[in-house]
Structure formats: structure tokens, C-alpha cells
Amino acid sequence: MKINQLSTFICMSICMTEFAYALPPAEGMQIVAEPDYIIPNQPICEMSYSPAATQFSLWAPSAIEAEIRIYTSYDSPEPEQIVPLDPDLQGSWNQTIQGDLKGKFYTFRVNIDDVWQKETPGIFARAVGVNGDRAAIIDFQETNPEGWNDDIRPAMKNPADIVLYEMHHRDFSIHASSGIQHKGKFIALTEVGTTTSDGQKTGIDHLKELGITHIHILPSFDFASVDETKLDQNAYNWGYDPKNYNVPDGSYATDPYNPVTRIKEFKEMVQALHKAGIRVVLDVVYNHTFSAADSPFERTVPGYFFRMYENGEFCNGSACGNETASNHRMMHKYMVESVCYWAKEYHIDGFRFDLMAIHDIETMNAIREALNAIDPTILTYGEGWAVGKLGYDDNKLAYKKYTFRMPGIAAFSDNLRDGLRGPFSDHHKGAFLVGLPGHEEEVKFGIAGGVLHKQVKANDFWAAEPTQHISYVSCHDDHCLRDRLVNTLGNDTSEETVLKLDKLAQTAVLTSQGVPFIFCGEELFRTKQGVGNSYKSPDAINAIPWTNKTKYHDLFQYYKELIAIRRAHPAFYLGTAEKVREHLEFLPTEGDNLVAFQLKDIQGIDPAQRIIVVLNSNKTNRKIQIPDDTYQIVVKDGKADRNGLGTHAGPNLEVEAQSAVILIKNQ
Missing domain, CATH: 2.60.40.10 (Immunoglobulins)
Structure with missing residues (x-):
């Protein structure tokens, strides 16, 4: 259904980049104006x-x-x-x-x-x-599991206290070592007490043990790229091929033929996660459909729900053959009501908008306003870019650079991502992590949560508040962190080095004032065998090998303790730009590939009086001057422990090569 092989590749990879791959429209081509149709006042109910x-x-x-x-x-x-x-x-x-x-x-x-x-x-x-x-x-009453009407969202005292964990249903549970019965299904996340053969927790118990607050599930609405009648053929897809936006996909249900089953099992999954204290974010893809011509939109009101040129061609900012027209009043209404439907009917706690820049700012703000009326703690964030030339005024679209115009909506920070690991456009090119100089400011930008800070040199402070900055180094649609580091450093790089840099990367992410985001399986040192665009790769590429939890338990413990350290110290998530500028101070360093900062004057905010963080990506130990005091060491030499690894006294600190240090001065 895609326009050609190139656009299929681009579409399915959902590129996390701002480069324009699709060709711009021919000179002189005009966009069709919205028809003057009457829009019903009542909610859509067919x-x-x-x-x-x-x-x-x-x-x-x-x-x-x-x-x-x-x-x-x-x-x-x-x-x-x-x-x-x-x-x-x-x-x-x-x-x-x-x-x-x-x-x-x-x-x-x-x-x-x-x-x-x-x-x-x-x-x-x-x-x-x-x-x-x-x-x-x-009868929708039959889709509600027992106790559904009593299901409540887990408490969230501070919206800045979020740790996101991105997951694909099949990746998370399909491996033979998962110990999960309903592998690859919604209800895999309802099973408790699952373990590997050597007793390591898997599934929902693993998530609780890790300490994350939210799971971000890849598209789970009904998508077109997996034939639900042939699930025994190891069918796999990320799901960025929308067909029916307002019903769960049948491939993740135990019985795709029964319309009630997929709905009830999705709700059972949400209910189980809520009971475990974990909120659920749904990845939504309103920016395009699998096939424009065959979509319910085009078969119902031709030429309305998509942006189109006067010659009859679909605009193609998604590089998937079409782009929806959120600026048209009924599509605007549709998106607002669809998101609210998921929030109310399925108790969804957040939404991640794929290629968010295809949507107009007015619609995104209307969605945020409608969700605020339901529950202001519902999370909204998205990709602040498109893939190609869009059929609407760029100044009115939800690009990352306009995040400050969308209160309560966050965007992914490719600034921090690329500053840490290197650009999306060249997976062999590194940055801060591999010791290439000149990327310190990008890392500092991410540490400050993308807000204006006098000690950060940047031209695009796009976040009005740090909670609008999604801090990450890897996600589903590119190489996982391990593979990216190997690509950059070479296959002959020692595993010990890759593990060190893995820890260093996530230390930057989890000490950022932005909202930290972790790709599923990174804590288990997952590899996709060098495949980045694994949107339809087999389980052998995508599945999480739970045996890694034993083999790389030290890495898992580092992630777990780092999350616990962050969540124990609200100074890491101050929540407002004003507080970031007041309490975050970057410390002077000598030479390249060294970033150091302190969180100071935090009495009344944090149990600590001062926190020091140093990130050293050099291949040699580095020394730094810090405020003279006695500190508890919670991260050092690739180890993390919320209860302490010892003490440090004095102004002279030496940081091991390719590692981080976190020091805490207790009140």
C-alpha cells in the first residue's frame, strides 16, 4: 500500500530525525482548502x-x-x-x-x-x-473485567517524577526464557510471579523491581500490517499502520475473532499495571493511515481527512503516502475525542504522538485542554518533527521548536540523544560517549531539560519547562544502545567498554531535569543483532532474552539503583525552569568530554543539601574541583547504590575513565 519501497522503509522506521526525506511538492502545486461542511456538535458515536x-x-x-x-x-x-x-x-x-x-x-x-x-x-x-x-x-459492559469501575490511576504527586519505559508487547514477553504463559499478548502483563529458569523476575514483576513509573506501549490500536488470521506465522510489526484508531489490535489478543476479547484483555492489562503502581502510555499515530484510498476516512468523506494537492495527490509529510489534516475541523474534533475515549474507556494515562509535527498546534493544545478536564496528570508528548514537506503552514505545526507554545506537551530531545551517541543520520558516527570533543553543550542542554540556562550555549531553547523535554539515548526505531555503541566503536571493542558507556549514557538521562525515557531491554543489555529498522524483523532480532538478566545482572542493578536514586531525590526533577536556573549549576572543568554539575541550595526541596554529578567519557581518569565538603558516594566506578558506596571528603575528586560519579551531601 505504500507509494514505493523507499517511503515504506522511511514510514515503518518512523525516523527520529528532522531531515526531510520525502520530496517537496512540485512548484505551483496548491493545497486543497477545507470544504465548508457542517460539523456536528455532539460527540462522534457511530x-x-x-x-x-x-x-x-x-x-x-x-x-x-x-x-x-x-x-x-x-x-x-x-x-x-x-x-x-x-x-x-x-x-x-x-x-x-x-x-x-x-x-x-x-x-x-x-x-x-x-x-x-x-x-x-x-x-x-x-x-x-x-x-x-x-x-x-x-455490549461494552461485557468488556469490563471485574473491578474495572474501581480501577484508578496510580498516584503521581509530582508530574516531574516520571520514568518512562518504552515497550513492544511481543518483544517483552515472547522469548522462551520469559516464563510468561501468554507470550506476545496484552495479558502477558497481567501475569505475576513469572521468572526465568534461574529465578530472575520477568514481566510485570520485573517492571516493579526496576522502579519505572510509566510504560509506553507501541501502537496497540487496530493496525493493518499483521494478518490476524495468520498469527502462527510469527507475524511481527511495530504497528505504525493505522486501520481503526479506537479499538485494540487483535494480534495481541488471545482470540482475534471475538470482538469482546481484545477489548477486555486490553483493559485487564491496564488494570494489572495500575495495581502494580504503573501508569500506561499509548503510542498514537493520527498523522497518517496505512492506506489513504482504502481508509474509512477516504471511503466516507473523500478528500476531507487528508491534506491534498489540487491535482488529487495526497500530501506526504509522513513519507507513508499520506498525511492527515488535523487543521480541518472534523479531523481536529476526531483526534480530541479519540484521545479522550482512550483515556475514559480504557483508563489510559498518557499519549505519545508519532510525528507530532504533522499536527497543528491548535489541535495539540485542544487535546491537552480536553485531557486536563479528565485528569491533568495524563501525560502527553511526541516527536517534534515530520519526515517530509508538509501541506500546511510550518509556523502553525507542532514542531519541537514550538514546544514552548504547547503548555503541558513534551517533545523528544534529539539534542541530548545526538549529543550523547551521535546523529541519527550516521549510525557509525559517535559523540560524547565515545570521547569525541565538542558535544558537551548538547549534554548540558539535556541535563538542564532544554530550558534557557545562562551556562548552556544553544540556539534553540525550545522547552518552556523541563517537563516538556523527553530525555533519552535510544528508542524502538533505531539501533538499541548496545548496537549503536558497537557500530560507532567497532566490533573489536571490548564488552567491558560498551557496558561502561551504556551506564554512562543512562546516568546522563536519569540525572536530566527532563523526563527520562528508557527503551525496553536496555537494562538487560539487549542487542538487535545490529538491525536498527527492525519493524518487521523476526523474534530472533527483537525479543528480549531474559537470560541476560543473570548474565548482565550488574547492569540491571545499575539501572535499578540509578532510578531509585533519582526518585529519592526531587532535586533531579525540579519541575520548573525557574527552579532549574536557581538550583542547577554547571561546575568548571578542564579539557573535553567532561560535564559536571551540582544541585545546590535544595533545602526544603530534597533530603540532600547538595548533589554533585560528574560525567567523564574520556578514556583516562579525570580530576575536578568540587565544593569542599563530606559526601556520600552513591555512584562511582560503574556501581550504583542508593544506600551508599562510601564517602568522599574534600574538594578534589578523581573520576574513573568512561564513568560517572554522583555524590550526595546530606542535610
């Missing part, structure tokens, strides 16, 4: 079931006729009923069918300019059959 009757509604203002087609099963060759829909004055078509239709399936069909379009489950289907081709008529 199917409302009761045992007595089911109501149907479809917004299709350009249609001259519309019908609902009722099927007995997901694959019935012919409908058992075809019922015309009646138009109203707000561009919608409506009908009520008497009798109990529970268990039936349906599609809509509209007539545009005397041409009947292909069938669609609707633009806002909330339950579907296998592969999402037909919507399902269900």
Missing part, C-alpha cells in the same frame, strides 16, 4: 447498542445516499440486512434498527456523486472483527 434497538450514525456530508449493512459474522459473504440511513441537518446519516443485534457485524456504505464507495466499518469503530474490516455490535 453505534449505540441496547437489547431493544441499536442506533447507527455516520458523518458523511458529501454523500447523497448512505446505508448500513448488517452481517451475521465477520466473514459472511452477503449481508442479512441492508438498511438506508436518513440524513440530518449536521451532515450525518442516522438509523435505528429494532431488535437485539448483539453479536452481529456491520459496515457503512455511502454514495458520492452517484458512485457507491466501498464498505467501511466507520471512521470511529469501537469494536471490530478479525482484521478490522467490519465493525461489531457488542
Whole structure:
């Protein structure tokens, strides 16, 4: 369905970069203006079931006729009923069918300019059959697990106290060593007491042990790239191929044929994570669909939900063949209501927006405002870039550089990422971690959470508050940290060196004033065998080998203790730019590849009086002058312990090569 092999590669990798890969439109090509359609005032609801009757509604203002087609099963060759829909004055078509239709399936069909379009489950289907081709008529009360109405979000006293953990359902649980029964499924995250053969905790117990606060799950709505009828063929995809935005994908359900199962099991997963004290972030991909021409959007209101040129071509800022038009009023409404639906129906605690810069700032702010009305602690962040030329005014789009215009919305910091490991565009080129000079300011930018700071030299202080800065060094759509370091340093680099730099990288991330983000399995020294764009690679590439938890237990302990140290000290997440500028001071250093800072005057904020952090990526030990005092050592020489590793006294500190030191002066 993609326009060509190149765009398929770019689309599926969801490039974390600001380079423009797609070609700009031809000179003189004009963007089609939004049609002047009436937008309904009421929330989008295409199917409302009761045992007595089911109501149907479809917004299709350009249609001259519309019908609902009722099927007995997901694959019935012919409908058992075809019922015309009646138009109203707000561009919608409506009908009520008497009798109990529970268990039936349906599609809509509209007539545009005397041409009947292909069938669609609707633009806002909330339950579907296998592969999402037909919507399902269900009683949503039957999708709620026991105690669902009592499910509450885990407490979050300070929104800055967040540690994100990005996960793909299949990666996390599919390996034979996971000890998990329902491998690759939503309910893998409901199983407790799972361990490796040598007793190491896996699954949800591992997440609790690690100490993260939020899991970020890759797209879990119904996507098109995995055939749910052929799951025994080791089908794998990241899921950035939207089909039906408002229903969970069937490939992660134990029974993709049962419309109730996928919904109930998704809710069971959320409920189990909440009971474990972990919030859930959903990766949402409203910026494009798998196929524009075959999407419910285009089959319902052609030419409306996508940005288009006057010659009939789709704009392509996603490099996936199309880009949605959030600046059109109904798409704006759709996105706001869809996000709120997930927050209310599925108790989702946060949203990560793929290629967020394709969306306009007004829509992103409207989403934030609507979520604030539900729960202001619901997290929102996204990729502040697109892949190609967009069909809308750049000054109105949610680029990273405009994050300060979107209060309460965060963006990924490629500044810190690239400053630590090197650019996305060249996976053999390193930066601070491998000892290349000149990247200290990028690291300091990330440590300060992207906010204006007089000691940081930068041209793009794009975050108004540090909570708008997602601090990370690796994520799903590029080489994992281990592989990136090997690519940069060479295959003959010792494992000991790679482990050292791995720890150093995450020390920078987890002491940043931004929101720290960790890619699943980094704490277990995962490798994807050198594959970065592993969007459809087999389990042998993507699965987390849980046996690594024993082999690299020292690394796991470092991550665990570093997270615990951060969460025990609110000075690491001051939360406001004003406090960062007041309490974060970078210390003078001599030479390259050395960054040092202190968190000072933090009485009343933190249990500590002062915290010192030094990051040394040099291949030799380095000395630094620090405020003269007696400190507890919590990180040194590749070891981390929240309870202390000893003490340090005096102003002279020596930092081991390719390692970090964290010192705490207790009050």
C-alpha cells in the first residue's frame, strides 16, 4: 500500500530525525482548502447498542445516499440486512434498527456523486472483527473485567517524577526464557510471579523491581500490517499502520475473532499495571493511515481527512503516502475525542504522538485542554518533527521548536540523544560517549531539560519547562544502545567498554531535569543483532532474552539503583525552569568530554543539601574541583547504590575513565 519501497522503509522506521526525506511538492502545486461542511456538535458515536434497538450514525456530508449493512459474522459473504440511513441537518446519516443485534457485524456504505464507495466499518469503530474490516455490535459492559469501575490511576504527586519505559508487547514477553504463559499478548502483563529458569523476575514483576513509573506501549490500536488470521506465522510489526484508531489490535489478543476479547484483555492489562503502581502510555499515530484510498476516512468523506494537492495527490509529510489534516475541523474534533475515549474507556494515562509535527498546534493544545478536564496528570508528548514537506503552514505545526507554545506537551530531545551517541543520520558516527570533543553543550542542554540556562550555549531553547523535554539515548526505531555503541566503536571493542558507556549514557538521562525515557531491554543489555529498522524483523532480532538478566545482572542493578536514586531525590526533577536556573549549576572543568554539575541550595526541596554529578567519557581518569565538603558516594566506578558506596571528603575528586560519579551531601 505504500507509494514505493523507499517511503515504506522511511514510514515503518518512523525516523527520529528532522531531515526531510520525502520530496517537496512540485512548484505551483496548491493545497486543497477545507470544504465548508457542517460539523456536528455532539460527540462522534457511530453505534449505540441496547437489547431493544441499536442506533447507527455516520458523518458523511458529501454523500447523497448512505446505508448500513448488517452481517451475521465477520466473514459472511452477503449481508442479512441492508438498511438506508436518513440524513440530518449536521451532515450525518442516522438509523435505528429494532431488535437485539448483539453479536452481529456491520459496515457503512455511502454514495458520492452517484458512485457507491466501498464498505467501511466507520471512521470511529469501537469494536471490530478479525482484521478490522467490519465493525461489531457488542455490549461494552461485557468488556469490563471485574473491578474495572474501581480501577484508578496510580498516584503521581509530582508530574516531574516520571520514568518512562518504552515497550513492544511481543518483544517483552515472547522469548522462551520469559516464563510468561501468554507470550506476545496484552495479558502477558497481567501475569505475576513469572521468572526465568534461574529465578530472575520477568514481566510485570520485573517492571516493579526496576522502579519505572510509566510504560509506553507501541501502537496497540487496530493496525493493518499483521494478518490476524495468520498469527502462527510469527507475524511481527511495530504497528505504525493505522486501520481503526479506537479499538485494540487483535494480534495481541488471545482470540482475534471475538470482538469482546481484545477489548477486555486490553483493559485487564491496564488494570494489572495500575495495581502494580504503573501508569500506561499509548503510542498514537493520527498523522497518517496505512492506506489513504482504502481508509474509512477516504471511503466516507473523500478528500476531507487528508491534506491534498489540487491535482488529487495526497500530501506526504509522513513519507507513508499520506498525511492527515488535523487543521480541518472534523479531523481536529476526531483526534480530541479519540484521545479522550482512550483515556475514559480504557483508563489510559498518557499519549505519545508519532510525528507530532504533522499536527497543528491548535489541535495539540485542544487535546491537552480536553485531557486536563479528565485528569491533568495524563501525560502527553511526541516527536517534534515530520519526515517530509508538509501541506500546511510550518509556523502553525507542532514542531519541537514550538514546544514552548504547547503548555503541558513534551517533545523528544534529539539534542541530548545526538549529543550523547551521535546523529541519527550516521549510525557509525559517535559523540560524547565515545570521547569525541565538542558535544558537551548538547549534554548540558539535556541535563538542564532544554530550558534557557545562562551556562548552556544553544540556539534553540525550545522547552518552556523541563517537563516538556523527553530525555533519552535510544528508542524502538533505531539501533538499541548496545548496537549503536558497537557500530560507532567497532566490533573489536571490548564488552567491558560498551557496558561502561551504556551506564554512562543512562546516568546522563536519569540525572536530566527532563523526563527520562528508557527503551525496553536496555537494562538487560539487549542487542538487535545490529538491525536498527527492525519493524518487521523476526523474534530472533527483537525479543528480549531474559537470560541476560543473570548474565548482565550488574547492569540491571545499575539501572535499578540509578532510578531509585533519582526518585529519592526531587532535586533531579525540579519541575520548573525557574527552579532549574536557581538550583542547577554547571561546575568548571578542564579539557573535553567532561560535564559536571551540582544541585545546590535544595533545602526544603530534597533530603540532600547538595548533589554533585560528574560525567567523564574520556578514556583516562579525570580530576575536578568540587565544593569542599563530606559526601556520600552513591555512584562511582560503574556501581550504583542508593544506600551508599562510601564517602568522599574534600574538594578534589578523581573520576574513573568512561564513568560517572554522583555524590550526595546530606542535610
